[in-house]
Amino acid sequence: MSGERAILTPTPHLRIEGLSKRFGSVPAVDDLSLDIPRGDLLALLGPSGSGKTTTLRLLAGFETPDSGRILVDGEDVARLTPAVRRFGMVFQHYALFPHLDVGQNVGFGLESQGLPAAERSRRIADALAMVELAGLERRAVGALSGGQQQRVALARALAPAPRILLLDEPLSNLDPSLRERTRRELRALIERIGITTILVTHEQEEAFDLAAHVALLQRGRLEQVGTPEALYGSPRTPFVAGFIGRASPLTVRVMTHDARVARVVFPGDPGGAEVQWEIPQPEPLEGGPSVLYVRPEAVQLVEPDPTRLSGEVTLRRFLGAAALYTVRLANGESVEVLADPDAAQPGDRAGLLPVGGGSGLHLFGGEQGRSDDQAAGR
Ligand code: ATP
Secondary structure, eight states, X not given: OOOOOOOSSSSOSEEEEEXXXXXXXXXXXXXEEEEEOTTOEEEEEOSTTSSHHXXXXXXHTSSOOSEEEEEETTEEOTTSOHHHHTEEEEOTTTTOOTTSBHHHHHHGGGGGGTOOHHHHHHHHHHHHHHTTOTTOTTSBGGGSOHHHHHHHHHHHHHTTOOSEEEXXXXXXXXXXXXXXXXXXXXXXXHHHHTOEEEEEESOHHHXXXXXXXXXXXXXXXXXXXXXXXXXXXXXSSHHHHHHSXXXXXXXXXXXXXXXXXXXXXXXXXXXXXXXXXXXXXXSOOOSSOEEEEEOGGGEEEEOOOTTSEEEEEEEEEEOSSSEEEEEEETTSOEEEEEEOTTSOOTTOEEEEEEOGGGTTEEEEEHHHHHHHHHHXXX
């Protein structure tokens, strides 16, 4: 999809406008436009190579865009040096100086500001208090845990009172068991400070846990931006439907489309035109073959029957409270279904019925359905 532009508020704090950056023939960031409200926490999410890091580096001023603008309160900073634009950045590996103590690390960004020593000490103490490391100025950086080092890096970014905070994969260095707690702490901290923050992550769970809004990128382009709920519940492209959460793409043919409902059949199913599903579909559909993305919770397993879409259970993954079943249809395509742990066994025949008013069924027509399907890695 081209030219996706999100106006989240009428007066954004940060506006990215038509931003592009190529490396040789690779368009790393391709005509990216995004509005970020003051105090918002926005995650840039996308697969490897989608342009997240390049976008962050363009924002920080480590790269110069080929075209486009980066407006902070209306002022274009895209070609200013990093120091002048006053963005704070936390690097993926923190980039702390091992030979300097915590206080010296936090004070590093203040050096160039020519502040009196007392003021500098006060700013360092304030920044450390913000990240709940008050009084640790003289501690050696190497004597801190990974989570504490991350907070020192955050304090260093915050000490010069930046206008915007940039976080590059902020939790990737931490033990997985620590990440969930640290995410909550980081989000609470950023919300308390109220600073406009952009973070880069390739993990959907991290984006959903940390951010108020998520911008999903693919090949340098913005696929969709919105709340996690909007991306999950109303994906605008097959790529979004396939990347956010789980969804099984199925080939369908649209028979009729009226009054916000499309009726689809499954061309490869022996039931033929007898099996018909109704899909909520407010947008007009392009003609041609269509792809239906099915969330695992959007269908239930029922008795097989010629009037129902049916297949063979090929896999059962026990998840605890539920199990995830893979059901292979007659045309070779598979659907994942979330159901009770004792609903079926591999080898069983099962019928499939939509539940919940079709809210987890997302239909994409014509060329869009086919081309983006590839990109979603299906
Ligand atoms: P990852 O999750 O793997 O870090 P990403 O989404 O952050 O990926 P980028 O690092 O921004 O993606 O890369 C976007 C594209 O630009 C990729 O194709 C990458 O190979 C290319 N690229 C990035 N930096 C450079 C560079 N300095 N020189 C050449 N190509 C680059």
